[in-house]
Amino acid sequence: xxxxxTVKQVPDTWAEKKLDPSDMTTDRATVDNVLNEMDExxxxxxxxxxxxxxxxxxxxxxxxxxxxxxxxxxxxxGADKGVHLCDASLHGSDALQTASALAKxxxxxxxxxxxxxxxxSDARGGVVGALLAEYLGLPQLTLARKVTADPGxxxxxxxRQTDNGYATVLGKLPVVVGVIEKxxxxxxxxxxxxxxAKKKPLVTMTAADxxxxxxxxxxxxxxxxxxxxxxxxxxxxGQVVKDEGDGGAKLAAFLADQKLV
Amino acid sequence: xxxxxxxxEQETLRKTVEEFAREVVAPQAFASDESGEFPYEVVRQMGxxxxxxxxxxxxxxxxxGDYFALCLAIEELARADSxxxxxxxxxxxxxxxxxxxxxxxxxxxxxxxxLTSGQALGAFGLTEPDGGxxxxxxxxxxxxxxxxWVIDGSKSFITNAGTDISCLVxxxxxxxxxxxxxxxxxxxxxxxxxxxxxxxxxxxxxGWHASDTRELxxxxxxxxxxxxxxxxxxxxxxxxxxxxxxxxxxxALGVGLAQGCLDECVAYAKERxxxxxxxxxxxxxxxxxxxxxxxxxxxxxxxxxxxAKMLAGRPFKKEAxxxxxxxxxxxxxxxxxxxxxxxxYGFMNEYAVARHWRDAKVLExxxxxxxxxxxxxxxxxxx
Ligand SMILES: Cc1cc2nc3c(=O)[nH]c(=O)nc-3n(C[C@H](O)[C@H](O)[C@H](O)COP(=O)(O)OP(=O)(O)OC[C@H]3O[C@@H](n4cnc5c(N)ncnc54)[C@H](O)[C@@H]3O)c2cc1C
Numbered sequence: 001x002x003x004x005x006t007v008k009q010v011p012d013t014w015a016e017k018k019l020d021p022s023d024m025t026t027d028r029a030t031v032d033n034v035l036n037e038m039d040e041x042x043x044x045x046x047x048x049x050x051x052x053x054x055x056x057x058x059x060x061x062x063x064x065x066x067x068x069x070x071x072x073x074x075x076x077x078g079a080d081k082g083v084h085l086c087d088a089s090l091h092g093s094d095a096l097q098t099a100s101a102l103a104k105x106x107x108x109x110x111x112x113x114x115x116x117x118x119x120x121s122d123a124r125g126g127v128v129g130a131l132l133a134e135y136l137g138l139p140q141l142t143l144a145r146k147v148t149a150d151p152g153x154x155x156x157x158x159x160r161q162t163d164n165g166y167a168t169v170l171g172k173l174p175v176v177v178g179v180i181e182k183x184x185x186x187x188x189x190x191x192x193x194x195x196x197a198k199k200k201p202l203v204t205m206t207a208a209d210x211x212x213x214x215x216x217x218x219x220x221x222x223x224x225x226x227x228x229x230x231x232x233x234x235x236x237x238g239q240v241v242k243d244e245g246d247g248g249a250k251l252a253a254f255l256a257d258q259k260l261v
Numbered sequence: 262x263x264x265x266x267x268x269x270e271q272e273t274l275r276k277t278v279e280e281f282a283r284e285v286v287a288p289q290a291f292a293s294d295e296s297g298e299f300p301y302e303v304v305r306q307m308g309x310x311x312x313x314x315x316x317x318x319x320x321x322x323x324x325x326g327d328y329f330a331l332c333l334a335i336e337e338l339a340r341a342d343s344x345x346x347x348x349x350x351x352x353x354x355x356x357x358x359x360x361x362x363x364x365x366x367x368x369x370x371x372x373x374x375x376l377t378s379g380q381a382l383g384a385f386g387l388t389e390p391d392g393g394x395x396x397x398x399x400x401x402x403x404x405x406x407x408x409x410w411v412i413d414g415s416k417s418f419i420t421n422a423g424t425d426i427s428c429l430v431x432x433x434x435x436x437x438x439x440x441x442x443x444x445x446x447x448x449x450x451x452x453x454x455x456x457x458x459x460x461x462x463x464x465x466x467x468g469w470h471a472s473d474t475r476e477l478x479x480x481x482x483x484x485x486x487x488x489x490x491x492x493x494x495x496x497x498x499x500x501x502x503x504x505x506x507x508x509x510x511x512x513a514l515g516v517g518l519a520q521g522c523l524d525e526c527v528a529y530a531k532e533r534x535x536x537x538x539x540x541x542x543x544x545x546x547x548x549x550x551x552x553x554x555x556x557x558x559x560x561x562x563x564x565x566x567x568x569a570k571m572l573a574g575r576p577f578k579k580e581a582x583x584x585x586x587x588x589x590x591x592x593x594x595x596x597x598x599x600x601x602x603x604x605x606y607g608f609m610n611e612y613a614v615a616r617h618w619r620d621a622k623v624l625e626x627x628x629x630x631x632x633x634x635x636x637x638x639x640x641x642x643x644x
Contacts, residue, residue, distance in 0.1 A: 076273065188281050190311035191324040194273045 001055035001151050004111040005046040005079065006102060006132070007039040008120045009063055009070035023219065024226040025092050033066060035073040038117035040186035043074045045147055045179050046115050047187070053151050056080045058109055062090060062101055068202070075197035076189035082200065083109075087207035092219040099131030101217070104210045107136055113156060114176045118143065133176035141171045142178040149173075163259075265565045267333070274330055278337040281310065287613075290342040293471035294616050297463065299424050300471050303345055308379020313352055317361055322374035328506060329568040332513035336561075339517025340524065341613075343620035344471035346514050351420040351472075352376070354507040356383025359431050359448065363491030363499050368450065372429060381428035386416035386477055387500055393418070394633050396433070397497060399446055401479065403434035408486045410436075410449050412457070412479040418627075423460040423475040427453055430477065433496045447496040450488040457482030468619035505578050507628050508585035509571065512564035515588030515624045518617050519557040522592075522599035525614050526550050529603060540602070549598045556591035563587050579641040586634035589624035596621035 011017050011031040020027040035043075046057045059074035061067050062085040071082035085105050093101065106114060114136065116129035133140035144158035145166060154173045159166045161180055171177075189197075207217055215221060241250045255261045267275060286303055293300050307313065315331040317323025324330075331353055339346035357376040360368060360383070375381040392398050401414025412434055422430050429452055436447040451458055461476040491499050530541030530550060540546050567580035599614040600607030607614050625631045 076277075188277050188306075188310045189273070190309075191270075191274050191315055191326045191330060192311055192319070194270050194277070195325065198270070 001049060001053045001112045001149065002110060003046045003049055003055060003057045003113050003115065004106050004109055005039070005042045005057060005059050005074065005115040006106075006117075006128075007043065007059050007061045007070040007074050008036045009033045009061065009067040010036045010120050019226070019229050023092060024229060028064065028066070033069065035070045036117065036120045038119060038181060039070070039074075040077075041179050041181050041183050042115045042117040043077050043079060044184045044186040045144075045177075046113075047078045048184065049113065049115075049147065049149055050078075053149055055112075058083060058111075060102060060105055060109075061085070062093075062098060062105070064091065068204070071202060072197055073189070075200045075202065076193045077187055078189075078193060080200060082202040084202065084204045085207070085210055086204055087212075087217070089207050089214055089217040090212075092222065093217065094222040094224045095127050096131060096223045097217065097221060099128045100135050101207070101210065101212055102128070102132055103135035104212055105205060106132070110174075112151065112173045112175075113149065114138070114174070116176060116178050118178050118180050129176060129178040136176065138174050138176050139171045140176040140178065141169050144177050144179045145182045147177055147179070147183070265562060271330065271333060274326075275333045275337060277310070278312070278334045279340070281306070282337050282341040286338060286345050287341040290345075290613065290616065291611055293342075293344065295470075295610065297470045299473050300345055300348070301425070304348060304379060304382075304426070307345075307349060311378075312349055313357070313379035314377035316353065317357065317373065317377045321361065321369055322377040324377075327572055328509065329565075329572060332510055332564060332568055335510055336513040336517040336520070339514045340521040342471075343514065343518055343617070344469050346517060347469055347472045348382075348421065350507070350510045350514055351384070352379070352382045354510045355385035355503070356421060356429070356431075358506065359385060359490060359499065359503050360450075362503065363448070363495075365487075367487075368490065372450075375428060381426050382421040382424055383429040383431065384419050384422035384427060385500070385503070386419045386422065386430050386432040388416060388418050390415055390417045390476070394630055396500070397444065397446070399433055399435055399444065401432060401434040403432075403436050403447065403449055405436075405486060406483075409483045410434075410486060410488060412449065412451065412482040412484070414479050416477040416479075418464070419475055419477050421473055422453065422477055423463070424473045427473070429453060430458075431490055432477075432479070433500060436493055436496075439494060445494040447493045448490040448499060449484060450490050451479075451482065451484055455482060455484070466623075468616070468621070468623055504628060505581050506571065508581040508634075509564050509567045509577075511624065511628050512560065512567065512581070512584035512588040515585075515592040515621075516557060516560045516564060518592040518621055518624070519553065519560060519588070519595040522595040522614055522617050523550065523553045523557055525612075525617075526553060526599050526602045533604075546602055549602060553595045553598055556595060560584070560588040560591045579638055582629075582634040582637040582641075585629065586631055586638070589621075590631065592617075592621040592624050 012034045018027045050057050057079040058081045059071045059079040060083045061071050068084045119126035141158045143161045145161045146159040148157045156175050157170045160169045311324040312334050314323035315326040316328045319325045335346050335350050360372050376383050403410045403412045431448050435444045437445040439445040457480050459478045464474050531539050533540050563584035567577050567584040570577035596618040600618045603614050606612050
């Protein structure tokens with residue numbers, strides 16, 4: 001199977017996330033950047049599919065120079081090839097532009113399966129996967145907590161997480177699959193993987209290489225724009241549940257209210 | 262020269278193990294310290310990451326890295342949990358390395374793939390109830406009888422010999438008398454379990470609770486003559502060279518512990534308040550932490566330097582002894598200061614610094630005591 005997985009470099013979860021005040025885009029320069037944690041599940045699932053059915057995994061990212069590290073991490077984990085779409089004109093792209101640009105890179109790869117994760121921990125829009133499927137003209141199976149492929153039959157079946165259980169959904173190849181973090185336990189790269197990654201093909205593409213119209217790229221061509229941002233207000237005091245014999249029930253009600261149980 | 266920057270791959274390996282230590286090793290450290298249970302699941306994952314195969318070539322299931330890569334991994338693990346770090350250190354440098362260095366091609370093919378994948382553990386039995394520093398005083402004996410070695414004797418404080426995945430113990434034994442009546446000491450491979458070989462129950466230890474340490478006894482324990490490891494009578498020389506390398510790895514472990522104490526203290530000194538301000542604003546605390554940083558830094562440079570010499574094929578005995586000595590003493594110093602900075606919490610087992618404090622002491626004892634390191638350094642100086 002020809003599998004493509006999208007990856008993104010994001011500010012480390014531990015780091016304080018900020019917007020660059022000059023253009024209201026994510027500040028990536030002053031923090032440690034890592035592979036989006038959710039994407040690790042996508043890469044792992046791509047590798048599991050490849051291990052089960054053979055084929056090749058290509059990791060694709062769009063981002064500044066340093067974003068190539070996200071692709072490299074995927075290669076270290078075991079992906080076969082990497083593509084890095086990198087062009088100053090793409091800086092400040094919104095979700096639609098990002099999905100459209102990724103589709104331009106991914107379509108010529110003729111994938112059987114495109115794996116995306118449900119969101120990146122920086123912007124947390126959670127829409128690029130769906131938009132990508134639309135731009136590629138492919139069906140999408142989202143919120144997958146389990147994926148089984150039947151390349152011979154030309155289908156992929158997923159267990160789709162729902163609020164109170166799961167639904168089994170079948171899709172025809174080629175297909176975009178969105179995975180959630182319950183799906184697997186991402187592997188840590190081995191030293192052999194780290195060494196091997198250096199020798200794997202990694203292509204850097206400009207916007208022109210990908211056939212992206214320069215006029216449509218960047219903030220000027222964006223459909224959405226961040227006007228203003230406020231830092232998160234300081235944490236409010238917690239809610240104290242007083243036990244008057246019904247503490248357990250109150251706690252359960254609180255958790256249910258927050259959709260935690 | 263004059264540049265101890267890690268290469269890109271070394272830094273990636275270090276970061277990967279750092280992440281693994283933070284996400285997987287640290288969260289289980291308190292529980293396995295309390296229960297004394299061997300961390301099988303962590304070891305399984307370390308095997309999957311190839312940590313047990315780091316310094317071995319791929320033909321034996323290794324990762325094609327080197328001894329320094331192993332040291333980087335040990336350091337990062339020890340920042341979180343010394344029991345896990347020593348399991349890797351002993352598994353590789355005492356369990357698998359003697360086979361790799363001195364084994365026949367057949368022995369290597371038979372044993373190494375299991376050991377380098379972390380699926381099984383090997384142990385090294387040198388120390389005896391009557392003495393460890395004076396390793397030449399070995400009392401365990403092995404005699405050849407009908408094509409078999411018959412081993413009798415006992416070994417103490419042996420790491421990794423009694424786990425469910427232990428598969429092999431390399432023992433040193435007197436196999437005869439050489440010229441001038443000097444004992445001829447050889448190394449022999451004993452597959453475990455094996456008849457005539459017994460492991461005692463676990464010792465109750467001050468630290469390293471989740472690491473497996475046992476007393477071993479051999480009573481009419483018979484193994485095939487081919488189980489001799491290396492040449493007869495070379496056992497003593499061989500294990501001395503194994504211990505030289507091992508000291509660099511133990512030094513890395515000490516650096517990890519010293520750094521772990523430092524990490525904890527920097528965070529705590531900023532957040533814990535007394536008299537209305539963070540305790541780190543007191544020079545009495547800040548200077549202690551500055552000293553901890555200094556010791557961890559110098560100890561790290563010491564093991565980097567020893568490893569660099571070793572990998573360049575140059576003599577490194579003295580540098581390895583210096584690194585081991587300085588790192589283990591730094592680990593003990595940092596752990597003592599860290600528990601002090603944590604106040605009452607520093608005496609509570611739930612806090613990592615308390616565990617580091619109990620885990621640190623053995624570093625001045627195992628794989629050659631601090632006195633033995635000083636003896637080695639002095640001897641290298643011609644004294
Ligand atoms: C947790 C743990 C795990 C271990 N794992 C292993 C293992 O896997 N395999 C293995 O073979 N061994 C292992 N050991 C044993 C360890 O290597 C020995 O304990 C150590 O070498 C010291 O030997 P000893 O205990 O017999 O002390 P001794 O040799 O009896 O020494 C007692 C004291 O006398 C000092 N001393 C001895 N000779 C001199 C001298 N000439 N000058 C000055 N001072 C001297 C020593 O430094 C020490 O302070 C382990 C020990 C521990 C605690």
